């Protein structure tokens with residue numbers, strides 16, 4: 001049966017992971033269509049003028065072209081929340097809502113720039129191109145750039161299971177999506193230094209809403225990275 005949505009992108013994108021988790025939580029069925037950032041097709045640039053994945057197609061609006069599509073994970077998640085409000089991933093309380101948006105932004109910008117550009121890409125993009133992974137850059141990121149970002153999140157969690165209130169919100173999802181990016185290649189932050197953050201991430205990783213994306217990533221990464229890299233040295 002044809003699903004009502006198509007998600008364009010790659011399971012390896014933390015932004016696609018965020019959308020997939022939100023769709024799974026809300027029980028929304030979707031098909032995935034691979035769009036590689038390393039060889040972005042021209043038809044996709046019409047949908048995403050900034051040349052980024054993911055984008056969502058709403059089939060009942062249009063089956064092709066830019067019509068019926070929304071690009072950018074935050075825009076997509078905001079749209080999905082309006083379509084299917086229950087369960088909510090954005091808190092109802094105005095202050096909590098603002099805090100959730102901030103943590104989503106913290107993950108999507110601060111963590112994505114550090115972990116994505118400084119660790120994930122120097123390893124995986126090189127491997128895709130059959131080059132040696134740039135472990136010097138990845139080590140510098142792991143040991144110098146990521147710890148202050150994790151410190152902040154450890155403080156924000158303050159031992160709790162969730163960043164906001166006692167249910168999953170976009171803040172939990174967005175942060176876990178970025179930690180998954182570095183976990184795939186380098187494992188977890190040191191549990192003795194960031195206990196709440198690691199426990200939070202492990203619980204999120206096991207949550208049903210991440211399983212389809214976890215499986216998609218595992219298939220790709222297992223071929224390229226049989227063993228995780230030890231970047232702590």
Ligand SMILES: N[C@@H](CCC(=O)N[C@@H](CS)C(=O)NCC(=O)O)C(=O)O
Nearest residue numbers: 013015037051052053054072073074
């Ligand atoms: N703000 C965007 C960011 C999306 C983004 O940066 N995606 C990356 C892949 S993870 C991308 O498409 N990069 C294109 C490129 O590097 O050329 C969102 O939330 O969807």
